Amino acid sequence: MTHAKLGVCYYPEQWPPDLWPDDARRMADLGLSIVRIGEFAWSRLEPTDGNIQFDWLARSIDILADAGLDVVLGTPTATPPKWLFDKMPDMAQIAADGRRRKFGSRRHYCFSHQGYREECRRMVTLLGQKFGPHPAVTAWQIDNEFACHDTTHSFSDAALSGFRVWLNKKYQSIGNLNRQWGNVFWSMEYADFQEIELPNQTVTTANPAHWMDFYRYSSAQVCAFNRLQVDIIRKYAPGRDIVHNFMGRTLDFDHYDLGRDLDVSSWDSYPLGFLGDRMDVDDTHKAEFLRSGDPDFQAFHHDLYRSTSAGRWWVMEQQPGPVNWAADNPAPDKGMVRLWAWEAIAHGAEVVSFFRWRQVPYGQEQYHAGLLRPDGVAAPGFFEAQQVAREIADLALDLTTTETADVALVFDYPSAWAWSIHPQGAAFDYFNLLFGLYQALRKSGLSVDFVSSQSTQRLSQKILLVAGLFSWPETLRDQIAEFSGPVLIGPRTGSKTDGYSIPDGLPPDMEALFPGLKVSHVESLPAAVSMQADRGGGIKYWREFVDYDASRQTPLEQVAGVPVLLKQKNLYYLSAWPDETLALRLVKRLAVDAGFPPLSLPDGLRIRSRGSYTFIFNYGTSVIDLKQIFADPKPLFGPAELIRGTVSILGSAATIK
């Protein structure tokens, strides 16, 4: 029987050593069991070139260990120090406009720079040798928040050299590249790989195939940079968990590729910061969830990152109060810090770790709340963390497993790249398309497993959704062929070959599965225009005009006389971007097909089952009586009437009315 653990992020180098023992004691007293340290400390670990200073770190680890705490040790490669940056000025990331990024914040390095990789190899090796054997160092974090601050794509000389080599390896001959990219168009043909430049700063858009390969190359560099460190840690710290902390709505590298090299995917969950800065929602929605966070955004990422490292995942950083980095930074409503932690646990998190222990009074994040205030007094988040710790201990829920969810939703990073490279419609955004479907599923009470488009493991969920997929891996078409439940294939899926061309047989490029179904042409619509569907709801942003074989496919929904949903046995083809109402109707159709009750949760209420428990969360402003949803609900824990910010748990008897 496994319990979820709580943790915290801690920076001993920022505090006087005589505070360390007391900090450790207070952490343990609070009920925390894991502490992440070290990930920005290079200037203290090696103040000048070759001058290694690990003693302070060893001491701080020992102090934490003595208090019974486990340590996650971060490699400090997100913040190369000034002396190192000055030693190789060409290691700097170069922005798309050609400007060199300067020292003075973080993530100022270029992933392609081989010299910097060597410096990382050296430092991580030393750290691994020193701390790999330490019994308290039970996990390692590689770097910090890859891709954050738009740093995946670097337009540097190092990237250019690397890209040419990568292309050469991929295409073997320049003629092949010219053909694959279609460079006869606009006389873009090259005579040699050395002629190829990075695709920024062209007069009008560069070839999407050129961009697509640059995105692939850049993603591969992030993975290679990570793998270099993983390999070292595996060698010196065998048996320890290797983790990286992803961010929210960060799509520039393929998290499946990177997650494959990790033991555990983790992510940094900032519900209020994300609502403010990373969601495309209107002012009304922002005002409504200003202090609770969006009801689905965190759950989406919990589910997504559960899928990137074979099911093991943590929240590495959890917002404990106001943050500093969004345009506006409200304080969480009472109860939300606790609710967010429980939501993560309900989705299978092994660890929920708060960022950070004590608010630091200087530097860029001085407004970022900690569990403690800068003066060491407990901040509001402290008490909510404490409450969760006690509840975990008291409830002793059996959370050994995370079951297969109701729905499999294919998520594909290259598709996100493809549609940002060439959106064709200003509002077409891959994340928003997938998130809209996810919202509809979650509002219908269905649980979701994300699935990589490359997945070859037989899918055991009841419903399968594929939307906005750039290009088909053959294996995924096979998955669909074998899937017995309802399958929804969404708009723009299969609309390109892997080389960023229109497939010979036209989209959705699945003649074997949908004989006769062809997207003849498409249109994109301004955000201000929407169209009503005949049976309610409507479409926006994107519409396809589809030829179909009426003997096999039946139109089920129409918009202005044009079918937008076609059915062929268990397969549905959706040829437009559905609005919220239509998405809910579609999901209800799939749910009923798959034998689920047609549930519509009240506004702001969300549920998630794990093991025999059903967790219920109220993010909304209305008071919700569980009797509205469940037959004879008897909470194991929490109230039967939920106000905003409350959590209840039902036991195995929970049944939807």
Place this chain on the structure above:
Amino acid sequence: MTHAKLGVCYYPEQWPPDLWPDDARRMADLGLSIVRIGEFAWSRLEPTDGNIQFDWLARSIDILADAGLDVVLGTPTATPPKWLFDKMPDMAQIAADGRRRKFGSRRHYCFSHQGYREECRRMVTLLGQKFGPHPAVTAWQIDNEFACHDTTHSFSDAALSGFRVWLNKKYQSIGNLNRQWGNVFWSMEYADFQEIELPNQTVTTANPAHWMDFYRYSSAQVCAFNRLQVDIIRKYAPGRDIVHNFMGRTLDFDHYDLGRDLDVSSWDSYPLGFLGDRMDVDDTHKAEFLRSGDPDFQAFHHDLYRSTSAGRWWVMEQQPGPVNWAADNPAPDKGMVRLWAWEAIAHGAEVVSFFRWRQVPYGQEQYHAGLLRPDGVAAPGFFEAQQVAREIADLALDLTTTETADVALVFDYPSAWAWSIHPQGAAFDYFNLLFGLYQALRKSGLSVDFVSSQSTQRLSQKILLVAGLFSWPETLRDQIAEFSGPVLIGPRTGSKTDGYSIPDGLPPDMEALFPGLKVSHVESLPAAVSMQADRGGGIKYWREFVDYDASRQTPLEQVAGVPVLLKQKNLYYLSAWPDETLALRLVKRLAVDAGFPPLSLPDGLRIRSRGSYTFIFNYGTSVIDLKQIFADPKPLFGPAELIRGTVSILGSAATIK
């Protein structure tokens, strides 16, 4: 008797040669007679430096010729290939922010670069020698869409050198330049032409006279670049039509200057793309005409470009379905592709050529519809083109001449430059001012000829409008003096000298014509502020306070007690920017003065007469009965009640009720 011809744009280099004969046959079967080819093919015509490969082009021309098709051969200078670009890296266009434009799209060259001009001379000479005599090559297109993607102004070293020489030639002495520019202001005086820099990147705005000369210089370079090629083609292909394809709302070079060197002005007509990306209209207007295009925007350009090469003009590229380059790209309503073609013919087009034959599945334009889909199946536009071809053949209209229109509207590119350089009011845009007047004329059923401000040919239209004119050519004031019909002189006209100063006698600088009329001062108004005129309608953006001689000039319209329209015999002076309602009232006044019936067309309906025919087009959503407008209408062709997207033609008997 001349018929309009239909054509298409075709890229044989993008398709397997064994498709060529069938393509040619299908084009001919469709009813097309002209095919444009070759304009982006440099990398295939000369894959490496000096390695000339014209055989494939010769073969493809022969195949088209064998099918009975005429060919427009494009010079490939809009897409210099990579080896050439790498040979002279300083040929790149430099953006206003100083960044060099990279290879990887098109139009990446600087018009001022002499080395690139020599390369173009070489290539065009070879093409002229080879294909000039070919009987099927009946026309040549120079380059492609000059100025597109903001490429007229290059801030390169080549441009700087050229600009200094050009200034030296214009001003002869630096003292003269200092005086003309007024460089004593802010100590901007120069001691030598070599001291002068390009006007970008100054702390606050540079001297408008400095910018104005740079705009003139840049326009002259486009014309010189074009002329160099024209001269070669004239030599090797005597008797063939020389054409360039202009774009919509492209004002950075003077199309009258360039058009003078051509036989035929053509332009690329993208009604939906333009509505989305090149018109300053609100969301309601965009939604209303989303799939039909603006009712006046294309007509405006038809009329404008009819005037730039002495009446001969074509549509070189006509949108046949959704395009790829606007922010959003809807599909045309049924009937619109046909309607647009007929609208062009009604305005005098000799040729309407569709872009493109077959949708190309790769590269930047892979979402751009063709007459064929990528799989070779006919796309919706194919059938509309086919219908037009049949109708042209069946109707056999006599379209030998294009008559003088009702109204002469002066269009002046330097005025567009002047007011963009120094708007004084954020909303003051020359194009929008002229387009607003054009709309009012067209809604009143009046036909329009654009006239260059430099025109010295006696004007035979019935009404003359001059608005927003930067500076008076003496000849234009003479035209007005001799004009017997009503003349409207609009706001800001004559407000500057040719050297970009306020004229000594103050605007409108026409003391001989309007004795005593002086603009004392002006004000510009935020877009959110409008003012009502006493008799309906109102003004916005721009208002002048005018001194006048009450014994000669009579105020006719007032706004807040200040006259905005003054009349002196057949001359009107309009001293503010009129809103739609006021513009319609003004036009009605002029129409009545000139003996036209005071017509107001129903929303979305437009008419255009050519020869003895009156063409009627419905762009709007209402059904229009021709009886609303005409006495006893009997269409030669088309219905008497027009739904959206229909065309009707009345014969000579058409009379306005």
Place this chain on the structure above:
Amino acid sequence: MTHAKLGVCYYPEQWPPDLWPDDARRMADLGLSIVRIGEFAWSRLEPTDGNIQFDWLARSIDILADAGLDVVLGTPTATPPKWLFDKMPDMAQIAADGRRRKFGSRRHYCFSHQGYREECRRMVTLLGQKFGPHPAVTAWQIDNEFACHDTTHSFSDAALSGFRVWLNKKYQSIGNLNRQWGNVFWSMEYADFQEIELPNQTVTTANPAHWMDFYRYSSAQVCAFNRLQVDIIRKYAPGRDIVHNFMGRTLDFDHYDLGRDLDVSSWDSYPLGFLGDRMDVDDTHKAEFLRSGDPDFQAFHHDLYRSTSAGRWWVMEQQPGPVNWAADNPAPDKGMVRLWAWEAIAHGAEVVSFFRWRQVPYGQEQYHAGLLRPDGVAAPGFFEAQQVAREIADLALDLTTTETADVALVFDYPSAWAWSIHPQGAAFDYFNLLFGLYQALRKSGLSVDFVSSQSTQRLSQKILLVAGLFSWPETLRDQIAEFSGPVLIGPRTGSKTDGYSIPDGLPPDMEALFPGLKVSHVESLPAAVSMQADRGGGIKYWREFVDYDASRQTPLEQVAGVPVLLKQKNLYYLSAWPDETLALRLVKRLAVDAGFPPLSLPDGLRIRSRGSYTFIFNYGTSVIDLKQIFADPKPLFGPAELIRGTVSILGSAATIK
């Protein structure tokens, strides 16, 4: 007994010398007594390196002197000529994006460039030697509008060198700098001052302490640049007034520091330009005051700049009609040019000088109105200036002194820098916070003295306000301790140490004055969200959660159950950004505490007392009867019922009803 004087800005170099005598005569006839000249004339004073040409200037000064006019002579250092700029190309200002600013407008120099400082020393010395003894040159203006066009911060090599030296001097050791800045955060530690770079172009935000010191450094360079010239003029022109002309809402350098070196602070008052381009107000407000200017914006700056040079201040440039530099440029309503002049006089201006004498027909400002039109005819502003001149002469008001105002309002430039560097809430703007309080005070009929945060002179006003103060000077806390009237301490005050950290004892960092009061944490709110206060009005943008000692501090206002106003004896602590209504209620509370009548002026009406006179101004659209406000009002001058644009003056008997 002192009268206010009127003046004008004049550019003899821009007009034929034979116009000069007539211009001088007309100025004197108009009633002007002071003429500013010379401040942009370097290219005429030294057309080539070392070629000094002062004769024309001497002649023009003599002509003005002969007409009885005094001269303010400007140093021409805002417009270094081309030969000088080319001699030292590295003197150019470098923008934050790294782009070099080019020659061709003005203010193109970097304040840190020592070579340019030497050139200024040379030129100003020559001017001082030549014109210092001239009896008519009674004042000197240094440079022109420091900081205008975002020129305070230069990211040049010169600035970088200077910054390193400045930091070295300030911190003495790099270890000390690392500690003070908190560079352990994100491994930002330096080993040497030579490693430090300028804080622009980092990946994410640089350390706020880094930016703060760069702002301080940059402000110090402006002051040093000014002082260099002041010292020379003091030497060669003893007894003459030394003046600089500030701009509106220009916060990038510390005007108190600079003003200390001057005899007189002056500023350039452009009510319509500022309303359009420098105020954060909505379209409704802009439309309402489009042609009158904001009722408080100019008064704010009059009061502010009265405080920067110990009470002596002028308006150096007063808008006389439409200007050229705002996005839109309306013409003033009739009467406003006169009203603005009287408002300045009411606030203590010694001089009101109009910009400019005659509209110049060329160059960047050709749309900027003068008192004369370009053709020499009097423009509308001429007659209003004439009226003011006559009224000053006729009324002969005794304006010897400017009395201490009712309220002291602390203004602190470093606070403006701090919150722009790290706003934490997108809408948090120091100027707007202070301006909102100022508006509430002025609408309540209270007069305001601004006070530097460094002031050590005992405050004799009745009310004291401190809001948004970055960091406490100890002396200011002492001022509060000694202040007997009501004191309002506003949000975010004392929230940082001088080194840009959170103070050890937490904000507001005034334990001695407010024992037990601590800001536990803060939140910032999106502009679209506001919260209602229990007793009316509300808060926006910024909210603090405060711990307090209930035995000492009493909560007076609550928002959503959280106190936003606490009182302790005569001290108030306001812990949120008040909206207009709440600000008015707060001011009323303070006013009543201090014994003032609780006045609420009608919309658009404003009053200001000076000596025994009460000046009344109507900026609004309503007609205001003075009986609404005063008991038995008998104007010395002006009507008893004020329409928009009128001024009245009451004598000593004026009492609020």
